[in-house]
Amino acid sequence: xxxxEIMLSWQQFLGELATGWASLQSxxxxxxxxxxxxxxxxxxxxxxxxxxxxxGQIEPRLDHWIRSLDTTRQWLKLLVIVLRxxxxxxxxxxxxxxxxxMRATTWPSRSYFIGVVASIATVWLAVNVIxxxxxxxxxxxxxxxxxxxxxxxxxxxxxxxxxxxxxxAAISSGDFRLSLLTVARGLLLxxxxxxxxxxxxxxxxxxxATFEDISPSMRVLASKTVRIGLIAVAVIFGLxxxxxxxxxxxxFSGAIGLGLGxxxxxxxxxxxxxxxxxxxxxxxPGDVIEVGDTWGQINKLGSRFVSVVTRDGREYLIPNExxxxxxxxxxxxxxxxxxxxxxxxxxxxxxxxxxxKIAIEAASKPKRVLGVPSPVxxxxxxxxxxxxxxxxxxxxxPSGGVVNIRSEVLIALWYALKEAGISIPYAHRDINVVAPVxxxxxxxxxxxxxxxxxxxKG
Numbered sequence: 001x002x003x004x005e006i007m008l009s010w011q012q013f014l015g016e017l018a019t020g021w022a023s024l025q026s027x028x029x030x031x032x033x034x035x036x037x038x039x040x041x042x043x044x045x046x047x048x049x050x051x052x053x054x055x056g057q058i059e060p061r062l063d064h065w066i067r068s069l070d071t072t073r074q075w076l077k078l079l080v081i082v083l084r085x086x087x088x089x090x091x092x093x094x095x096x097x098x099x100x101x102m103r104a105t106t107w108p109s110r111s112y113f114i115g116v117v118a119s120i121a122t123v124w125l126a127v128n129v130i131x132x133x134x135x136x137x138x139x140x141x142x143x144x145x146x147x148x149x150x151x152x153x154x155x156x157x158x159x160x161x162x163x164x165x166x167x168x169a170a171i172s173s174g175d176f177r178l179s180l181l182t183v184a185r186g187l188l189l190x191x192x193x194x195x196x197x198x199x200x201x202x203x204x205x206x207x208x209a210t211f212e213d214i215s216p217s218m219r220v221l222a223s224k225t226v227r228i229g230l231i232a233v234a235v236i237f238g239l240x241x242x243x244x245x246x247x248x249x250x251x252f253s254g255a256i257g258l259g260l261g262x263x264x265x266x267x268x269x270x271x272x273x274x275x276x277x278x279x280x281x282x283x284x285p286g287d288v289i290e291v292g293d294t295w296g297q298i299n300k301l302g303s304r305f306v307s308v309v310t311r312d313g314r315e316y317l318i319p320n321e322x323x324x325x326x327x328x329x330x331x332x333x334x335x336x337x338x339x340x341x342x343x344x345x346x347x348x349x350x351x352x353x354x355x356x357k358i359a360i361e362a363a364s365k366p367k368r369v370l371g372v373p374s375p376v377x378x379x380x381x382x383x384x385x386x387x388x389x390x391x392x393x394x395x396x397x398p399s400g401g402v403v404n405i406r407s408e409v410l411i412a413l414w415y416a417l418k419e420a421g422i423s424i425p426y427a428h429r430d431i432n433v434v435a436p437v438x439x440x441x442x443x444x445x446x447x448x449x450x451x452x453x454x455x456x457k458g
Contacts, residue, residue: 040102040113047094055087062086081132085125092121123151186238193234201227220285220301221278266321270304273320277301283323283330288398290329291318297399311401331398337370338398342409345386350422352379355389362416363393366408370394386425 066079082089095118102111127147205223277283278301287298289308296310305317331338346355356377363375375393382388391413395405417424 040111043098044095044114044117047098048091051087051090051094054090059083059086078133081129085128088121088125088128092118092125095121120151123147190234190238193237194231197230197234198227201230221275224278224303266319267304270320273324274301274303277306277320277323282333283328286399287333288331290331291322291326294318311403336398337394337396338402339373339392339394340402340406340409341390341392342406342413343380343388343390344413345383345388345424346417347423347425348387350387352387354420355387355417355422358416358420358422359389359391359413362412363391363409365412366405368395368397368400368405369409370396 062083066076066083069076069079095114099111099114099118102114127144131141131144201223204226205219208219208223211219283289283298283301283306285298285301288296289298291308294308294310294316296308296314296316298306299309299315300307302317302320305319306323308316308318310316344359356379359377360375363369363377364371369375370393373394375391377389377391380388380390391409393409395402414424
């Protein structure tokens, strides 16, 4: 369609818009003058009063019931959103029931105003609920404007003209034709399918989390695969709904892929590294790892990074590539048990066998220390001022911390040695003076007295 035909369609649309607005004004004036119109207004006012009364009676009881539910935070949020709009929901249901009854008992023209109000109230309720669920404020506003515009077009009876105008604004190339109508239809389908795909993938991820027979890494891999697959299917359906032949995008997508490969090399490397980490099961959620100066527990395996939470509450996002190329200490890779050791020294007067026995008993007192393998103590060296020992013990939960269990064992060892009368020596040095040294202390020089001047006489 050329520009002249498009301009003609726009002129037709503007003319029908003026005609529809004039007919709507005349219909409203007719409602105010005709008995049936006045009766519809009375019915709607009465319905609003009944909805307000019923909502005031039902809402407190439902609010108490919702607060007593033991469910997820998302469901509670949805229930609260629905509850806070109970008056509008009752009004919408009552309006549609009233419309059905009036159309069954009288002519459709005598229930026109109720039908318009019921349609607008339904759209407003749906937009109000959905916009509260959408976290992005801009997306919520766009959704509100689009839905209300669609409702206004429906009320004015301009939908056929709008469809004609959108279909006339098109780009044609051979057998390929792309119009604004197909683009709008594809975008609408994507708006519906993408949130649905995310919702289904989240549901599957939660269900997989309950399967204890599947390893954590395989659960993460399966959930990521399902999410990517559902989103890809949604995008393909959205593109095909526009009539776009996907085979024509082969060369174009290859060029884009080549450019992304060079420009986004690090991102692609992290994505592939994340898949490798999930497949080889070298790290998984819950493992305690040490990468460089970072020591903590893995909280989440992402597609680009690994979330590690340290003991002080800090959360580090480590790129997946670093876990592949660098040395990683996994404290719970094949066995969650970890051996710790403490070095200490005692006086030369203490019996070594007694010291070893006391140290083993002291290390066995904290609850986190394992009995099997049992703690051991070895004499390792004769130091300058003490006999040096090393105490080794095992813990089964390194995620609970390492420094704190060392502290508990050191405190228990301190009191055990004190009770046995064994001292812990500290380094000291003796200074022997071979020849006396004469030290002369110089007296401070006397300070000169300040000169005073006498005043002259006369």
